Amino acid sequence: MKCPKCNSDVETIAFDEVKIERCTSCQGLWFQTGELEYLRKETWMADYILDDGDPKVGKKFNRIVAIHCPECGDDMRQEFDEEQPHIVYETCPNGHGTFLDAGEFTDLVHKTFWDRFKRAR
Numbered sequence: 691m692k693c694p695k696c697n698s699d700v701e702t703i704a705f706d707e708v709k710i711e712r713c714t715s716c717q718g719l720w721f722q723t724g725e726l727e728y729l730r731k732e733t734w735m736a737d738y739i740l741d742d743g744d745p746k747v748g749k750k751f752n753r754i755v756a757i758h759c760p761e762c763g764d765d766m767r768q769e770f771d772e773e774q775p776h777i778v779y780e781t782c783p784n785g786h787g788t789f790l791d792a793g794e795f796t797d798l799v800h801k802t803f804w805d806r807f808k809r810a811r
């Protein structure tokens with residue numbers, strides 16, 4: 691498959707039974723349905739392997755919003771994260787997956803971590 695944003699090759703990162711595609715150029719991440727929910731709970735993984743792209747590059751590519759699902763070719767929908775509306779990502783309307791720009795995954799899981807911390811007090 692090719693990166694839906696910049697059309698470069700993607701590499702597969704396997705983690706347990708979860709396989710994430712990462713773009714070799716813009717470092718965006720493609721999550722299949724369910725994988726994102728699963729990985730959000732594993733906050734330590736954001737630092738470990740997944741999202742080491744340059745957030746500045748991610749911001750640049752974040753402005754590209756007219757992208758197509760790499761599985762079915764349909765226009766992807768922009769969605770705001772419920773907990774962190776400043777994070778916008780693209781999701782396939784047919785449920786194939788979600789694309790996050792470099793840095794967005796880290797942002798997502800870390801904020802979630804701190805939000806939980808605040809709630810616990």
Ligand SMILES: [Zn+2]
Pocket residue numbers: 693694695696697698713714715716717718
């Ligand atoms: Zn890319």
Ligand SMILES: [Zn+2]
Pocket residue numbers: 759760761762763764782783784785786787
């Ligand atoms: Zn699709």
